[in-house]
Amino acid sequence: MHNASKHLLFILAPLVAVFALLPGVYQNHLLLFNFVIFLILAQGVNIIYGFTGYLPFGYVGFFGAGAYGFAIMVMHLQTPAPLAVLVGGAVAIALGLLLTPLLRLSGAYFAIANLAASLAVLHFVANPALEGITKGPYGVSLTGTFNPTHAYYAAVVVMALTVGAVVYLKNSSFGLALQAVREDAVSASMAGVNIIKMRVIAWLASALVAGLAGGIYAWYVSVFYPDNVFSGEFSIFAIVFALFGGVATITGPIVGVLILYGIYNLIGFTTPQYFQLIYGLLIMGLVLFLPAGLVSLATRRGWHVP
Amino acid sequence: MTYALVAGVLFGLYFSLVGIGLNLVFGVMRIVNLAHGDILMLGAFIALGVVGIANIDPLFAIPLAFMVFVLAGVLLYWVLVPRLQGSANPEMLSIILFFGLSQVIEAVTTIFAGTSERSIQSRLLGTVFTTIKVKWFGGKTSGAGPIQIFGQGFPAPWVIAAITSLIAIGLVYLYLYHTRLGTLTRAVMSRRDEALATGIDVDRVSAAAFGIGLGIAAVAGVFAPFMFGSVTPAFGADATVTSFAIVVLGSLGNPLGTALGGVVYGLCYMLVQTYLSSWADLLPYVLLIVILLLRPSGLLGRRVRVA
Numbered sequence: 246m247h248n249a250s251k252h253l254l255f256i257l258a259p260l261v262a263v264f265a266l267l268p269g270v271y272q273n274h275l276l277l278f279n280f281v282i283f284l285i286l287a288q289g290v291n292i293i294y295g296f297t298g299y300l301p302f303g304y305v306g307f308f309g310a311g312a313y314g315f316a317i318m319v320m321h322l323q324t325p326a327p328l329a330v331l332v333g334g335a336v337a338i339a340l341g342l343l344l345t346p347l348l349r350l351s352g353a354y355f356a357i358a359n360l361a362a363s364l365a366v367l368h369f370v371a372n373p374a375l376e377g378i379t380k381g382p383y384g385v386s387l388t389g390t391f392n393p394t395h396a397y398y399a400a401v402v403v404m405a406l407t408v409g410a411v412v413y414l415k416n417s418s419f420g421l422a423l424q425a426v427r428e429d430a431v432s433a434s435m436a437g438v439n440i441i442k443m444r445v446i447a448w449l450a451s452a453l454v455a456g457l458a459g460g461i462y463a464w465y466v467s468v469f470y471p472d473n474v475f476s477g478e479f480s481i482f483a484i485v486f487a488l489f490g491g492v493a494t495i496t497g498p499i500v501g502v503l504i505l506y507g508i509y510n511l512i513g514f515t516t517p518q519y520f521q522l523i524y525g526l527l528i529m530g531l532v533l534f535l536p537a538g539l540v541s542l543a544t545r546r547g548w549h550v551p
Numbered sequence: 552m553t554y555a556l557v558a559g560v561l562f563g564l565y566f567s568l569v570g571i572g573l574n575l576v577f578g579v580m581r582i583v584n585l586a587h588g589d590i591l592m593l594g595a596f597i598a599l600g601v602v603g604i605a606n607i608d609p610l611f612a613i614p615l616a617f618m619v620f621v622l623a624g625v626l627l628y629w630v631l632v633p634r635l636q637g638s639a640n641p642e643m644l645s646i647i648l649f650f651g652l653s654q655v656i657e658a659v660t661t662i663f664a665g666t667s668e669r670s671i672q673s674r675l676l677g678t679v680f681t682t683i684k685v686k687w688f689g690g691k692t693s694g695a696g697p698i699q700i701f702g703q704g705f706p707a708p709w710v711i712a713a714i715t716s717l718i719a720i721g722l723v724y725l726y727l728y729h730t731r732l733g734t735l736t737r738a739v740m741s742r743r744d745e746a747l748a749t750g751i752d753v754d755r756v757s758a759a760a761f762g763i764g765l766g767i768a769a770v771a772g773v774f775a776p777f778m779f780g781s782v783t784p785a786f787g788a789d790a791t792v793t794s795f796a797i798v799v800l801g802s803l804g805n806p807l808g809t810a811l812g813g814v815v816y817g818l819c820y821m822l823v824q825t826y827l828s829s830w831a832d833l834l835p836y837v838l839l840i841v842i843l844l845l846r847p848s849g850l851l852g853r854r855v856r857v858a
Contacts, residue, residue: 300643346844352642353583357795358843364792365836372830477788481650488647518661525654532648533631536638 249416252551256495257412260284261405265398274393276510278465281400283506285458286483287490287498288407293451294484295492296414297444298427299348302356303363304483306344307337307452309475311459313370316385317378326390330399330460337456340366341449348444360480367475384470387463396465403461407454411495415551423447424493482506485524489531491538495551500539555825556818561705561713563817565778567810568716568771569790570797571723572764574809577798578740579760580632582645586653588790590620590765593656594772595782599669609773613715616769624762627652632761633754653787660784669782708777715774719767720810726763727806736760796835800842 264281268274286308293301314336318329347358373381414420425433426440434440459474466473482505490501505527512520535541540550573587594616601612635641635648727733735756739746747753775790776782801812819838824831 298640298643300646302646347840350843353577353581353646354799354843356643356646357583357799358840360792361796361836361839361843365833365840368832368836372833374830484647518658520658521654522658522662525651525656525658528651528654529631529648532638532644532651533634536644 249412252412252416252495253409256499256551257405257408260408260499261401264401264404268394268397274397278393278397278400280502280506281397281404282458282462283482283486283502284499285400285404285407285454286479287486287502288404288411289451289454289458290483290487291411291492291494291498292407292414292454293447294487295494295497296420296423296427297447299359299444299448300356300484301359301451302480302484303359303361304451304455305475305477305479306359306363306366307340307455308459308462308479309363309370309471310340310366311337311456312463312469312474313379313385313459313471314456315460315463316387319387319390320380320385321378323389326392326395326464327399329390330457330464333460333463334453334456337452337459338449340456341452345445345448348441348448360477363475363477363480367471370475371471379471382471384468384473385463387467390464391467393465396461399464400458400461403454403457408495408499410450410454411498415495419443485528485531488538489527491540491550494538494540497538497540497550504539555821558705558709559818559821560814561709561817562778562821563814564713564716564720564810565709565771565774565813566793566797566817567801567813568712568719568767568774570794570801570813571720571806571809572767572771573791573794574764574798574801574806575723575760575767576764578806579736580636580757581642581743582632582635583642583649584764585646585649585791586656586787587768587794588792589653589656589660589787590768591772591775591790591794592660592782592784592787594620594769595775595786596660596664596669596772597769598773598776599782609776610711612773613770616773617766620769621762621766624765625758627765628758628761632757653791657784657787664784669776706777708774712774712778715770719770720807723763723767723806732756732759793835796839799839 264277267277271277286304289307290301290304293299293304311330311333314333315326315329318324318332319326324332344359344362347355347362350358369375370379371382372379375381376383379385414423422433422438423443425436426438426443430440462474463469486501486505487498488501489505490499491497509520509524512523531538537544543550569591572590573584576582576584576587594612597616597619598609598612601607601615602609605611631648631652635645638644725733727737735746735751736759738749738751739753739756739760743753746756775786779786797812797816798809799812800816801808801810816835816838819834820831823834
């Protein structure tokens, strides 16, 4: 069997099946929804960081832009929710296009500029002067479209698409070219890879999935404030989950989300500061002892990890 | 207008002090210290502790904070950095590593101090000067009222913070350009491998720079309760982003550029706050992005952009 179809069959299909069936047997739907959202975001980070090496420290900017794209469509134009989610994705792509000049920066400069960009978008949206459009810092309430069940399944669909995109990257010459650019941009361009086009496509793809996730999140929660949807925790969690599992693989971010977000929900809600402590120590230990993620435990032994 | 300009310069000098430690660390080690703001926060808590326990002028917290964090910095360096430098992509991983550290610091502080806002009465700062004045020159204790500059009154803590910042920046200059260790530090900054090849003990130089960087951050933190009104354990993250804006404005990797960056930032901040207050929050971020795109090397920098 072809590699890509193997990955689709043995990774993507079970994942989608589990998350499509779980709401029937498990009552805490919000928790399941959050798992799906973080799976999308972690894979989105995987697309841009794992395959191109750009660390999107302000990844939440796209997520928040998607949420506000959704909210503005619903508030001002009364669009149906699924269409508004697509608009949220489009808004994120527009923001991604606006930020493409940042790709000229390298390393830490890119990460810092991206962080600044996401905070700039936050303060722009939360500005009281724009209250007529975004409701400023007072938050939006979209009770008209409230439908958690549909939103949940929409999230599962987007997750399937995102994981599908990563499967494609992992098995296509396009993904190979991206990784070549990541390792050595000059050599890759000598070998005929169009560096700029490659990077921009990966960048916009990861912006799109975050925007769609943001739109669906807005649909699901229906009442939120700028600080909720632009919370730096989304970027940080997504990055740490992806790294913990191992980037540039299909399974790494999935494993990362399931383990770390699982731990978070076991101890995070009752005693947030102890969780923060354990989390911080875990991150430091990860960087110092397992910089290539959990999957490197297997790859070091010579096992192949998809 | 005069008020905004003078206040901008005063705040700007203080902001330079906030940023300079971060820049020293990045310049020497190519490490992004995301825990910088948290060190600032800890410095503020040392000031709170000094005032709370001994009830003396918080200025006495400065040498204490500096010594404690130079030692802490050197220890931390040996624990974290050599391992990090050995990995595939130290610059990126350092961001995540120090994010983890900042989480640990924030969590530990929250566990011990709670999440409430802390502040210090501003008249406590500088009481040591008024006492000396009264002892040596007679006169009576007037308390630290506003200080007059160009006919406008400014809170005394702002002026004291600005003066301390000037002194600290001067000392960093002396260290870098007039001591042996400083010369070695600059050598490591410009070419790490060549410095290693010429026999410089890069690790020792880096550890010193890391300690000094953290020490200065803690000193800046001592003034944080006065400059920002109050501090909470969660104050660190915002302070880190602001420091980045300042450092990049000046130029990443050139500690003296930070002084210029800080003043420019302070002036912009005060002017925007005076004339367009609702947009003031946006300023540091937009400024940061514009500077990164137009002059990624900062106002006083060499070229650093790759591909």
